[in-house]
Each structure stands twice: as structure tokens, then as C-alpha cells.
Amino acid sequence: MSHLITDIPILDEAKVHDEKLQGIAFESEQNKHNPDARRLYMETYGCQMNFSDTEIVASVMLKMGFRTENNPKKADVIFLNTCSIRENAEQKVWERLKQYRALKKQNPKLIVGVLGCMAERLKTKLLEQEKLVDIVVGPDAYRDLPNLIAEVDSGQKAVNVLLSLEETYADISPVRLNSNGVSAFISIMRGCDNMCSFCVVPFTRGRERSREVKSILKEVEELLQEGYREVTLLGQNVDSYKYQNTNFAQLLALVAQMDKNLRVRFTTSHPKDISNELLETMAKYDNICKFIHLPVQSGNNRILEKMNRTYTREWYLERVKTARSIMPEIALSTDIIAGFCSETEAEHQDTLSIMQEVRYEHAYMFKYSERPGTLAARKYPDDVPDEVKTRRLNEIIALQTQISKEKNLADVGKIFTVLIEGTSKRSDADLCGRNDANKMLVFPKKENLKKGDYVQVKVKYSSSATLIGEIIC
Ligand code: 5AD
Numbered sequence: 047m048s049h050l051i052t053d054i055p056i057l058d059e060a061k062v063h064d065e066k067l068q069g070i071a072f073e074s075e076q077n078k079h080n081p082d083a084r085r086l087y088m089e090t091y092g093c094q095m096n097f098s099d100t101e102i103v104a105s106v107m108l109k110m111g112f113r114t115e116n117n118p119k120k121a122d123v124i125f126l127n128t129c130s131i132r133e134n135a136e137q138k139v140w141e142r143l144k145q146y147r148a149l150k151k152q153n154p155k156l157i158v159g160v161l162g163c164m165a166e167r168l169k170t171k172l173l174e175q176e177k178l179v180d181i182v183v184g185p186d187a188y189r190d191l192p193n194l195i196a197e198v199d200s201g202q203k204a205v206n207v208l209l210s211l212e213e214t215y216a217d218i219s220p221v222r223l224n225s226n227g228v229s230a231f232i233s234i235m236r237g238c239d240n241m242c243s244f245c246v247v248p249f250t251r252g253r254e255r256s257r258e259v260k261s262i263l264k265e266v267e268e269l270l271q272e273g274y275r276e277v278t279l280l281g282q283n284v285d286s287y288k289y290q291n292t293n294f295a296q297l298l299a300l301v302a303q304m305d306k307n308l309r310v311r312f313t314t315s316h317p318k319d320i321s322n323e324l325l326e327t328m329a330k331y332d333n334i335c336k337f338i339h340l341p342v343q344s345g346n347n348r349i350l351e352k353m354n355r356t357y358t359r360e361w362y363l364e365r366v367k368t369a370r371s372i373m374p375e376i377a378l379s380t381d382i383i384a385g386f387c388s389e390t391e392a393e394h395q396d397t398l399s400i401m402q403e404v405r406y407e408h409a410y411m412f413k414y415s416e417r418p419g420t421l422a423a424r425k426y427p428d429d430v431p432d433e434v435k436t437r438r439l440n441e442i443i444a445l446q447t448q449i450s451k452e453k454n455l456a457d458v459g460k461i462f463t464v465l466i467e468g469t470s471k472r473s474d475a476d477l478c479g480r481n482d483a484n485k486m487l488v489f490p491k492k493e494n495l496k497k498g499d500y501v502q503v504k505v506k507y508s509s510s511a512t513l514i515g516e517i518i519c
């Protein structure tokens with residue numbers, strides 16, 4: 047739930063991986079009617095993992111007696127849960143902090159905290175550079191918030207950026223702030239061991255660790271009881287999930303078996319870990335969405351090697367072919383980086399050609415942004431001029447826009463199973479929901495249908511981002 051805040055601009059709705067559209071204030075009912083409860087306002091930047099972490103932070107803070115607040119002007123504590131993946135993600139947070147300087151002047155007691163990846167990367171620099179920051183908390187230190195808040199209350203600055211080898215927050219029930227009541231995200235692992243040379247994540251989120259199976263299944267069970275109908279299993283690299291003897295394919299099967307009316311999604315997959323066992327598990331259960339987010343990053347082998355992605359173009363294409371042979375209807379999306387160190391024009395063309403070959407439903411596309419401390423920053427000069435990166439990115443975006451449009455057009459006439467998420471934002475007379483491929487469908491309301499119900503929708507026509515259809519049963 048987000049409300050308009052005057053002066054301080056409200057940020058748009060969140061999308062996985064897209065730092066252009068994020069930051070939301072949320073409210074929970076808990077402690078809301080306690081007049082003494084201190085008020086917490088939170089903003090989240092970056093990937094879905096961060097949104098999931100914000101729900102953990104909210105849980106810890108509510109337990110301490112705080113209430114959530116969606117107007118920063120009324121807050122006693124403002125937390126920014128931040129992202130470091132690209133420079134512009136960090137830039138946005140710096141700008142936001144400047145905006146909060148005015149609030150702090152009005153209310154010197156206001157506590158401002160920076161959480162998440164920027165906290166981990168910049169540590170005490172945040173306290174020094176931006177004098178208004180009181181508290182800096184890394185992604186593995188949220189349990190320590192009660193102590194850190196107490197330290198700040200006693201007039202000190204507080205920092206905890208210790209990374210952990212075990213922390214999964216398995217026993218903390220997230221407060222579902224970022225939810226439509228139908229779909230929820232479940233964090234199944236944390237950190238990443240892949241060491242892609244461009245990526246700051248292994249440094250900000252630490253070593254990979256998997257959450258115990260039992261606690262994941264318990265969370266699914268609770269969500270089912272609360273009426274949720276869709277879960278997305280989340281991790282930086284879910285395919286390498288391993289808890290004792292359970293691998294990701296087995297976990298996915300366990301979750302799918304819990305209720306055939308529960309839709310199961312997962313993200314993100316690494317091409318090197320997409321096993322046939324996983325693909326066959328997806329095929330076996332109707333309620334596992336036939337959709338894989340499979341970041342390719344580049345279509346050129348020399349660049350893939352420099353990126354330390356540990357697969358080749360041929361390997362990637364073989365995985366796609368196998369996935370399609372097992373599930374002909376599978377939908378794919380990807381992440382692409384334009385202008386990585388030393389990328390030539392011909393190598394950029396290889397990225398365009400792999401996009402043509404795979405024909406993704408959707409892609410998240412970025413200009414390479416050098417991140418301090420990463421393997422690439424240490425080893426390779428960031429030598430593709432910015433205007434060349436921009437031009438290549440624009441070519442990639444233009445091609446993907448064309449492919450997505452063609453794919454949407456090809457959906458016209460098809461019938462999809464849609465999970466109703468609610469009334470369409472554009473019209474009260476319409477409902478909306480997603481198909482397996484995560485595409486939004488809009489269709490006229492019918493009596494007795496409510497959010498959380500499944501319907502069969504036939505697509506009549508498509509706009510750039512939405513399919514418009516009608517219920518057939
Ligand atoms: N520059 C640009 N894009 C990046 N990504 C990760 N690190 C960088 C970087 N330094 C992209 C990758 C990844 C997605 C989450 O963000 O495509 O899959």
C-alpha cells in the first residue's frame with residue numbers, strides 16, 4: 047500500500063532488477079493503534095531479494111514495538127534498504143539522503159539508517175560522508191537491529207556490517223508488506239559464490255547458504271492458510287540450492303506437491319546449474335510455471351569468459367534447446383549487459399544474434415557499470431566509451447522491444463490459465479492477473495470471481511506490455 051506524499055516524491059512500483067522503478071513505503075496493521083509506538087518508514091531499492099529483506103526488517107522492528115508508517119515526515123526512523131549493483135542505483139540513494147537532510151533539520155531526533163548492499167559496501171563511509179546517517183546495517187545483521195537502535199538512542203552512531211556463513215533468517219516470519227494477498231516471495235537462500243567478474247553481490251551479500259527445507263515448507267503452509275495462491279522461491283542463484291540431501295529440483299517438487307492450486311515460480315537461475323532434473327521436475331508439475339529467468343549477459347564466448355560466467359554461447363543455447371524439448375511452451379527472460387570491458391562491435395553483434403536465436407519474452411538490459419572491488423574492476427579497464435555503451439544498449443532494447451511485441455502478437459488467440467490478482471488499475475470493470483510466463487492479462491469482470499481464483503482467458507489483442515482478453519471459463 048503506498049500513499050502520495052507531498053514534497054518528497056513517491057517512487058514507482060517495484061520490479062525485479064530494475065533500479066529505475068523502486069522504493070515504496072509500506073504499512074502493516076501491527077502496532078498501528080498503539081499511540082506510543084515509534085514510527086518506521088522504509089524504502090526499498092534494487093532486486094526482489096531486497097524487498098524480501100525489507101519484510102524481515104519490518105518483522106524485527108514490529109517485534110520491538112515499532113509501527114510502520116508510509117509518510118517519512120511522520121517517521122521517527124527512516125530506513126533505506128539499498129542496492130549497489132550499478133552506480134546509478136547508489137546515486138539514487140545518495141540523492142534521497144540529501145532530500146532527508148531537510149527532515150532531519152526539522153526533527154533532530156529523526157533516525158536515518160542505510161541498510162542492505164550499500165551499507166555493506168561503504169560501511170562507515172556512509173556515516174562520514176553523509177552526516178545525517180545514524181545507523182548502517184548490512185544484509186546479514188538485521189537481527190542486531192534492537193541493539194543498534196538502542197545504541198543510537200543512547201546518542202551514538204551504530205554500525206553492523208558483519209557477513210555471516212549461516213544466516214538465512216529462517217525463523218523470522220516476514221511481514222508481507224509488498225503483497226497483493228495472492229503472491230508472495232520466499233527467500234530460500236542468501237549470498238552468491240559465483241564470482242561473475244562484473245558483480246558486486248558476492249561482496250555485499252557474502253557466501254552462498256541455503257535455508258533449511260522445513261522452514262521453507264512451513265512458510266509455504268502459512269501462506270496457503272492465509273489465502274496466498276502463488277509463491278516465488280527467491281535466491282541469487284536458486285539452482286545451486288542445497289540443504290543436506292535436498293537439491294533445488296527436489297525442493298521445488300516438495301513445494302509444488304503442497305497444493306495443486308498453489309502456483310510456484312522461482313528466480314534467478316544460472317545457466318550452468320539448470321539441470322535436466324530441474325527441467326523434468328518443472329514439466330512434471332502443472333502448478334510450476336513454465337518460465338525461467340535465465341540471464342545470458344552476453345552472446346559472445348570471449349566476453350562470457352571475461353565475465354567468468356563459466357558457460358559458452360553453445361552451452362547456453364543447448365540448455366535452451368533442452369528446456370524447449372522438455373517443455374515446448376516454456377517462456378524465457380534474461381539479463382543482458384552492454385559494453386562490458388573490451389567488448390568489440392562484432393562481440394556486441396553476437397549478443398544481438400543470441401537474442402534473435404532465443405527470442406526472450408522479456409529482458410532486463412543494462413549498460414556495464416564498473417563496481418569497485420569486483421574482479422573486473424581489478425583486472426580489466428572499463429574501456430568502452432559511454433556513448434558506445436549507450437548506443438549498444440539502445441540497439442539491444444530496440445531488438446527486445448520488437449521481439450516482445452511479436453511474442454505478444456503471437457499470443458493473440460491463445461488461451462492462458464490466469465491467476466486473478468485483482469481489479470485492473472486502469473478500469474474498475476476489468477480484472478487482471480498473470481499467466482505462466484508472468485505476462486499481465488486484463489479482461490472484463492465476471493460475477494463471483496475474486497482475486498486468487500484461476501480463470502481461462504483467451505487473448506483478443508495485445509498492447510506493448512499487456513494482453514487483453516476475455517474469460518472463457
Ligand atoms: N553493471 C551492469 N549490470 C550489472 N548486473 C550485475 N552487475 C552489473 C554491473 N556491474 C546485472 C546483471 C545481473 C543483473 C541482476 O544485474 O545482468 O544479472
Ligand code: SF4
Binds near residue numbers: 242316
Ligand atoms: Fe552476481 Fe553472478 Fe551471483 Fe548473479 S550469479 S548475483 S550476476 S555473481
